[in-house]
Amino acid sequence: MSVHELEAQFQRKIDAEVKIEPRDWMPEAYRKTNIRQISQHAHSEIVGMLPEGNWITRAPSLKRKAILLAKVQDEAGHGLYLYSAAETLGAARETMIDDLNSGKAKYSSIFNYPTLTWADMGAIGWLVDGAAILNQVMLCRTSYGPYARANVRICKEESFHQRQGFESLLVLSKGSAEQKAMCQDAIDRWWWPSLMMFGPKDSESTNNDQSIHWKIKRKTNDELRQQFVDMIAEQVKLLGMTLPDQHLKWNAERQHFDFGEINWEEFWNVVKGNGPCNKQRLAARNKAHDEGAWVRAAAVAYAEKSNERSQNNHNSWAAA
Amino acid sequence: MNIEIRRYFYGDIPGDEAGGNSAAPKNAPNEKAWPLWEIFIRSKQGLDHKHAGSLHAADARMAIENARDVYTRRMEGVSIWAVESKNIHASNPDDAAAFYEPAQDKIYRHPTFYDLPEELKHM
Numbered sequence: 001m002s003v004h005e006l007e008a009q010f011q012r013k014i015d016a017e018v019k020i021e022p023r024d025w026m027p028e029a030y031r032k033t034n035i036r037q038i039s040q041h042a043h044s045e046i047v048g049m050l051p052e053g054n055w056i057t058r059a060p061s062l063k064r065k066a067i068l069l070a071k072v073q074d075e076a077g078h079g080l081y082l083y084s085a086a087e088t089l090g091a092a093r094e095t096m097i098d099d100l101n102s103g104k105a106k107y108s109s110i111f112n113y114p115t116l117t118w119a120d121m122g123a124i125g126w127l128v129d130g131a132a133i134l135n136q137v138m139l140c141r142t143s144y145g146p147y148a149r150a151n152v153r154i155c156k157e158e159s160f161h162q163r164q165g166f167e168s169l170l171v172l173s174k175g176s177a178e179q180k181a182m183c184q185d186a187i188d189r190w191w192w193p194s195l196m197m198f199g200p201k202d203s204e205s206t207n208n209d210q211s212i213h214w215k216i217k218r219k220t221n222d223e224l225r226q227q228f229v230d231m232i233a234e235q236v237k238l239l240g241m242t243l244p245d246q247h248l249k250w251n252a253e254r255q256h257f258d259f260g261e262i263n264w265e266e267f268w269n270v271v272k273g274n275g276p277c278n279k280q281r282l283a284a285r286n287k288a289h290d291e292g293a294w295v296r297a298a299a300v301a302y303a304e305k306s307n308e309r310s311q312n313n314h315n316s317w318a319a320a
Numbered sequence: 321m322n323i324e325i326r327r328y329f330y331g332d333i334p335g336d337e338a339g340g341n342s343a344a345p346k347n348a349p350n351e352k353a354w355p356l357w358e359i360f361i362r363s364k365q366g367l368d369h370k371h372a373g374s375l376h377a378a379d380a381r382m383a384i385e386n387a388r389d390v391y392t393r394r395m396e397g398v399s400i401w402a403v404e405s406k407n408i409h410a411s412n413p414d415d416a417a418a419f420y421e422p423a424q425d426k427i428y429r430h431p432t433f434y435d436l437p438e439e440l441k442h443m
Contacts, residue, residue, distance in 0.1 A: 021413065023410065023412070023413050024413050025413075025414065070393075073389075073393065074393070077389070077390050077393060080375060080390050081373060081390070084356075084373050084374040084375060085373075087356065087374065088374075092353075093353065093376060094351070094353055149373075150373070153373075157393075157394070293351070296351065296354070296378075297351070297352070299354065299378035299379075299382065300352045300354065300378050302378065302379070303378040303379035303382075306379065307379075
């Protein structure tokens with residue numbers, strides 16, 4: 001079959017909602033796009049542990065500490081589901097990790113913002129995980145089978161993240177004047193970066209939308225962002241807090257909330273590595289990787305030795 | 321066919337900045353990689369083990385312990401199998417049409433093939 005015919009057959013499968021599996025024929029660009037997207041998603045989960053890890057030792061109660069630990073452990077798990085999904089496409093784990101640690105591969109920019117107060121844990125759960133969930137719910141229906149399955153697993157666990165975040169803010173919102181102020185301050189700082197998580201405006205893209213055509217993505221950045229704004233604009237009322245956007249208001253004609261313009265200059269700056277914590281995050285990842293090197297080596301040596309030993313035992317049995 | 325790929329992937333990261341596009345596995349410098357294992361989980365007694373995903377581990381024991389942490393944090397399993405991925409043999413999807421063809425024209429293997437009177441009960 002010619003490549004052209006294979007491509008036509010591939011697109012027919014996509015159009016008919018048949019999932020693509022690892023050993024199926026796929027266009028090279030589809031493979032690459034998926035590797036890039038899935039590994040970036042994995043890196044985002046792994047780096048995403050850092051801003052929250054910052055508060056584990058300072059959580060205000062044992063209950064909150066246990067919850068935060070469980071959540072951060074989930075993020076590690078999500079990273080692992082995703083790395084193994086990317087590996088089914090032929091990407092080597094070590095290459096992906098090296099690309100993250102060298103700064104070649106990117107991760108979601110939101111994790112380059114600092115977590116200044118305890119209320120940030122609530123705001124991250126509610127806003128950042130809330131935004132991630134919208135993306136991941138969409139990705140449960142992505143065309144590449146292993147990626148779709150990884151997202152199903154992730155979404156099952158994410159909803160606890162978002163709920164615990166909102167609940168934690170709810171407690172603060174009913175607390176002392178200082179706690180209320182801390183809650184509002186966290187929302188004010190995380191709102192705009194959360195909106196940036198959905199990426200550049202659709203109109204900024206002059207390329208035809210191959211990712212949508214291949215059903216890797218099933219909604220555009222602007223569609224997801226609008227969905228998020230509509231959701232959060234209502235939820236924030238239950239907290240008795242406000243979102244830091246004077247242009248936010250219900251538009252009865254569109255049946256959606258209108259909202260103000262994102263600071264795109266800030267967005268591109270953080271993407272390019274000049275956010276408040278880019279260097280710190282990469283340094284932390286590299287430190288963990290380097291300091292773990294002897295553990296990885298020791299585990300390999302131990303496995304080899306036990307293997308040899310069992311071979312020898314086997315041989316001596318055979319000889320007797 | 322020359323395809324323009326839209327360059328935003330996980331939401332906010334433009335493609336030309338994104339890196340990580342090396343599809344071909346490279347050898348990691350001076351470090352031996354842990355092998356890949358496929359993990360199968362029995363969610364409760366009485367059900368089959370089902371493929372859950374894969375992970376890296378130095379040996380079988382570590383594979384099972386890691387599988388517990390990665391795939392059963394919420395009581396998703398009561399038993400774990402770990403098989404080194406290199407030991408899995410798979411049918412070739414390209415041959416699927418021919419490979420499963422013998423089953424295609426044997427509709428008499430299905431109970432609905434048989435027309436029986438309405439009055440016939442318990443069958």
